[in-house]
Amino acid sequence: MTLIPAAVAAAPDLGTTEGFTAWVAPHWAAMAALAGRYGADPDDILQDALAAAWRKRAQFDPARGSARNWLLAITADQRHKSWLRTGRWLTRTRPLGDVDPTAPAGSDATSAIDLERALRRLSARQRLAVDLHYYLGLDVAGTAAVMRCSPGTVKSTLSDARGRLRRLLGEDYR
Secondary structure, three states: OOOOOHHHHOOOOOOOHHHHHHHHHHHHHHHHHHHHHOOOOHHHHHHHHHHHHHHHHHHOOOOOOOHHHHHHHHHHHHHHHHHHHHOOOOOOOOOOOOOOOOOOOOOHHHHHHHHHHHHHOOOHHHHHHHHHHHHOOOOHHHHHHHHOOOHHHHHHHHHHHHHHHHHHHOHHHO
């Protein structure tokens, strides 16, 4: 009698709609957060990411990384493809909500606006690293897996991004 590890035995069948849905569900919020940070329509990005994940589901190898990182990498790719298709190059980040443009400098509202404007001036790679590490809370290894690079590259990219943000925002925002 061969014993199958519980994680393997409990893994959903990715060949069925129900199994695929159950597999994606725990990662949906992170995918939506990444898609929602940029783009004209995050719903389109998510739909494209789900379609791509469905088409490529046989390529997923749990020995190479987590489902979350694999799905986030597909979402990041679809976000980039959306930018290329629509010609909307990093035109916005997350909605700022009801921000008072007359708020005094240094207030939370103006700080948020300044930070979002500075983030728009980072390279696409730096912004992706910042989103994954700081906004989604992935560790360096997870960020590297999503970005398909080494952890050292992620550390360097984040360092460069922080340096650029310091220069853009100045001493008032340290």
